Amino acid sequence: xxxxxxxxxxxxxxxxxxxxxxxxxxxxxxxxxxxxxxxxxxxxxxxxxxxxxxxxxxxxxxxxxxxxxxxxxxxxxxxxxxxxxxxxxxxxxxxxxxxxxxxxxxxxxxxxxxxxxxxxxxxxxxxxxxxxxxxxxxxxxxxxxxxxxxxxxxxxxxxxxxxxxxxxxxxxxxxxxxxxxxxxxxxxxxxxxxxxxxxxxxxxxxxxxxxxxxxxxxxxxxxxxxx
Amino acid sequence: xxxxxxxxxxxxxxxxxxxxxxxxxxxxxxxxxxxxxxxxxxxxxxxxxxxxxxxxxxxxxxxxxxxxxxxxxxxxxxxxxxxxxxxxxxxxxxxxxxxxxxxxxxxxxxxxxxxxxxxxxxxxxxxxxxxxxxxxxxxxxxxxxxxxxxxxxxxxxxxxxxxxxxxxxxxxxxxxxxxxxxxxxxxxxxxxxxxxxxxxxxxxxxxxxxxxxxxxxxxxxxxxxxx
DNA sequence: TGGATGAATTTTGAATTCTTAATATCTTTC
DNA sequence: GAAAGATATTAAGAATTCAAAATTCATCCA
Numbered sequence: 001x002x003x004x005x006x007x008x009x010x011x012x013x014x015x016x017x018x019x020x021x022x023x024x025x026x027x028x029x030x031x032x033x034x035x036x037x038x039x040x041x042x043x044x045x046x047x048x049x050x051x052x053x054x055x056x057x058x059x060x061x062x063x064x065x066x067x068x069x070x071x072x073x074x075x076x077x078x079x080x081x082x083x084x085x086x087x088x089x090x091x092x093x094x095x096x097x098x099x100x101x102x103x104x105x106x107x108x109x110x111x112x113x114x115x116x117x118x119x120x121x122x123x124x125x126x127x128x129x130x131x132x133x134x135x136x137x138x139x140x141x142x143x144x145x146x147x148x149x150x151x152x153x154x155x156x157x158x159x160x161x162x163x164x165x166x167x168x169x170x171x172x173x174x175x176x177x178x179x180x181x182x183x184x185x186x187x188x189x190x191x192x193x194x195x196x197x198x199x200x201x202x203x204x205x206x207x208x209x210x211x212x213x214x215x216x217x218x219x220x221x222x223x224x225x226x227x
Numbered sequence: 228x229x230x231x232x233x234x235x236x237x238x239x240x241x242x243x244x245x246x247x248x249x250x251x252x253x254x255x256x257x258x259x260x261x262x263x264x265x266x267x268x269x270x271x272x273x274x275x276x277x278x279x280x281x282x283x284x285x286x287x288x289x290x291x292x293x294x295x296x297x298x299x300x301x302x303x304x305x306x307x308x309x310x311x312x313x314x315x316x317x318x319x320x321x322x323x324x325x326x327x328x329x330x331x332x333x334x335x336x337x338x339x340x341x342x343x344x345x346x347x348x349x350x351x352x353x354x355x356x357x358x359x360x361x362x363x364x365x366x367x368x369x370x371x372x373x374x375x376x377x378x379x380x381x382x383x384x385x386x387x388x389x390x391x392x393x394x395x396x397x398x399x400x401x402x403x404x405x406x407x408x409x410x411x412x413x414x415x416x417x418x419x420x421x422x423x424x425x426x427x428x429x430x431x432x433x434x435x436x437x438x439x440x441x442x443x444x445x446x447x448x449x450x451x452x453x454x
Numbered sequence: 455t456g457g458a459t460g461a462a463t464t465t466t467g468a469a470t471t472c473t474t475a476a477t478a479t480c481t482t483t484c
Numbered sequence: 485g486a487a488a489g490a491t492a493t494t495a496a497g498a499a500t501t502c503a504a505a506a507t508t509c510a511t512c513c514a
Contacts, residue, residue, distance in 0.1 A: 006292065054280050066466060155374070274467080457513090457514085468502085470500080471501080
């Protein structure tokens with residue numbers, strides 16, 4: 001039996017706009033027309049504008065006074081900064097997880113790890129990614145720090161658009177799997193410092209993959225668009 | 228000549244509500260009446276409600292559907308979690324600062340450090356705190372990571388209410404100053420890993436001071452209030 | 455033809471109004 | 485006298501309306 005719960009309209013709208021941004025239906029730098037979105041969602045401007053304010057404070061859009069909103073443009077520096085931050089947070093999550101995770105929890109992560117290895121051997125990138133993410137989410141959850149989880153998911157949301165670059169070189173993939181081998185060893189030994197360090201460096205690798213993929217627009221693009 | 232700039236009303240309101248919460252004029256757990264605040268600020272409900280939504284997404288208040296807002300209640304666990312997070316962020320700021328800070332920047336921090344030591348010797352707690360904060364802000368700024376700064380200031384805002392406990396034992400104070408001695412050495416050596424580690428542990432000490440001061444309400448208090 | 459000026463239109467900002475849900479009060483009944 | 489139900493009151497959610505700013509577009513002049 002599902003709980004009878006009337007979520008506020010502005011939350012619903014915020015979710016849907018987040019979706020649109022993530023899927024790329026709203027392009028970075030694109031001006032967001034209030035009227036257009038109102039019609040699309042079938043709501044009045046009040047809840048829509050409330051949602052936009054929330055999204056702005058989440059860093060997904062920017063609000064230009066008297067000129068409406070636009071999807072936040074990602075510069076290479078912003079993404080780098082965000083990844084540095086996410087690395088620090090993942091590192092912390094690893095440390096805390098080693099303190100707080102149950103033995104069953106470790107077993108569950110181990111099972112995911114083995115499953116991921118199978119997908120790696122099969123060269124099944126999609127499944128690999130999925131299980132990979134579950135592992136990181138598992139460690140994050142095991143940290144038992146809700147504030148950390150909240151911050152992480154906000155940061156993650158911001159860079160989601162550039163995250164999954166389809167072209168993953170064999171070299172990077174191999175290194176990522178190696179990282180995970182070290183991670184599971186550190187976790188099973190409950191060596192928090194070590195797991196933290198690995199997780200942090202692990203994310204740096206991911207950033208390399210992203211910036212190489214060239215998904216992000218360079219600063220000069222931004223200047224051009226602003227002019 | 229100052230720029231003619233009309234900040235949006237909702238931003239103004241959000242700032243003022245933040246202030247009220249920080250100063251304790253709005254008590255934790257206290258129900259926030261929209262009408263009352265509207266009258267107090269002389270604005271209509273629309274910008275006020277937009278401000279409340281932003282504050283909710285910042286974690287300062289919570290929005291109960293159809294029941295208005297109330298100031299977020301801080302539990303001991305929440306503060307602990309937040310401090311863990313802030314520690315990780317300070318650690319990162321130290322690492323990045325060592326990479327990015329200029330020689331002049333280091334000299335400026337050194338000057339602040341020496342000033343702080345003077346205040347310590349004079350047992351001038353207020354001035355000590357002020358300069359101490361400037362040092363941490365200086366390192367944060369030197370990290371040259373705006374996303375980090377934004378996140379840090381958000382977290383800092385959340386726990387500002389409990390932060391400055393007046394009673395600081397000599398022992399804690401001594402340890403804090405020692406930490407700072409090590410910090411400045413690491414910074415001048417541009418030893419990022421070390422500075423990061425010190426900053427992280429440094430904040431842990433602060434948390435001890437806070438939790439000992441007993442400013443925060445325990446979980447049971449929360450339950451009682453919710454019942 | 456190109457740029458500047460000013461009216462018309464559009465869009466955003468904010469207040470008001472309307473609607474619905476929650477809370478308090480008052481009956482009524484046992 | 486207490487509990488359950490009905491009604492009144494209040495407050496929140498959302499749409500509409502009004503006001504102000506920005507944008508567009510047409511006109512005028514160099």
